[in-house]
Amino acid sequence: MITVLRAGPLTTVQDLGRPGWAHLGVPRSGALDAPALRLANRFVGNPDDAAGLETTLLGCALRFTHPALVAVTGAVAHVEVNGRPAERPRGHQLFEVPAGGVVDVGPAVRGVRSYLAVAGGIDVEPVLGSRSTDTLSGLGPARLADGDVLPVGTRAGTPIVGEPARPGGELVLGLRLGPRDDWLDLTGLFGTPYTIGMLSNRIGTRLAGTALTRAKAGELPSEGVVLGAVQVPADGQPIVFLADHPTTGGYPVIGVVADVTPLAQARPGTTVRFRELD
Structure with missing residues (x-):
């Protein structure tokens, strides 16, 4: 125990x-x-x-x-x-x-x-x-x-020693656009640095930077969201969903980050850039 x-x-x-x-x-x-x-x-x-x-x-x-x-x-x-x-x-x-x-x-x-x-x-x-x-x-x-x-389970198995990864500095996240990337003006998204906000948690990483503006008016019905989904609420600041994310959301999802692992070790204030993936 x-x-x-x-x-x-x-x-x-x-x-x-x-x-x-x-x-x-x-x-x-x-x-x-x-x-x-x-x-x-x-x-x-x-x-x-x-x-x-x-x-x-x-x-x-x-x-x-x-x-x-x-x-x-x-x-x-x-x-x-x-x-x-x-x-x-x-x-x-x-x-x-x-x-x-x-x-x-x-x-x-x-x-x-x-x-x-x-x-x-x-x-x-x-x-x-x-x-x-x-x-x-x-x-x-x-x-x-x-x-x-x-409680602790029964000890079994042979230890395997490998090399631990070390947290790095600026993050570059690969992003696949869709399904609602046409709902916002994404000009500059891939050239603009964002910073990780203080309110980030296990649900999502909140980014702060140039606000994304709406290209379409109106609201969407709630849709399913997945790990790494980049949702843009009314203030135009992207949120990257992490492991405890909700399963549905009503704000537009402009894309999905291919690997959110680096965000687990990124502190508030860390610079984040997006790289478009095919």
Whole structure:
């Protein structure tokens, strides 16, 4: 078992999500930086889809009742075990925790979200086939709070050590236009820098920059939206939908970002540019 000593501002249980339920109004959810979670799971010998913890900016602190093999990936953060820097074999944040040991994942010094995997996985009850916390619908376990206790599954599998990706600087996102790109004047969209706004979260990344103006009057009926959909509300500032996005929306969707993974580690103020894809 794991006892949560310091939950941090937004620490959640995440696996690779629950895709396939959008027709019932259920978002896919799951880790925003799925490659980082997969890597952490491989470090400790878990299947790629095992559940771990996703922290946001300020990390968390946990006490382990039994010895555990733990890995931390994603955002770069200082990690301590019982008050001492965690040993990092081959430069990776992969370490053994003794019974009763306390792991403290500190504030992110680069990136936004760190991923903590423990051998055996976080063994909370799955909902619709996933253990992920969905911050929009409320499905899955609640966001972590101080004093929570989390079960750990049986340790199995062989650790595979690889090279973690490091969060970068300016982002260039490939965008496929449609289905409602004709509803707005997109002149300059692909040459204009945007910045990530403070109100971004697991539902979507809000961008600030040159406002896109309407080319058509009127309103659309609600339509289905997908991961990476770029929706433009009345203020003309694009929103890129992330893992906990709603399954329908009434504002025009001008395109879909091919890979939203870089947005998982992008802080407010980060510059974003769009690149048109065929």
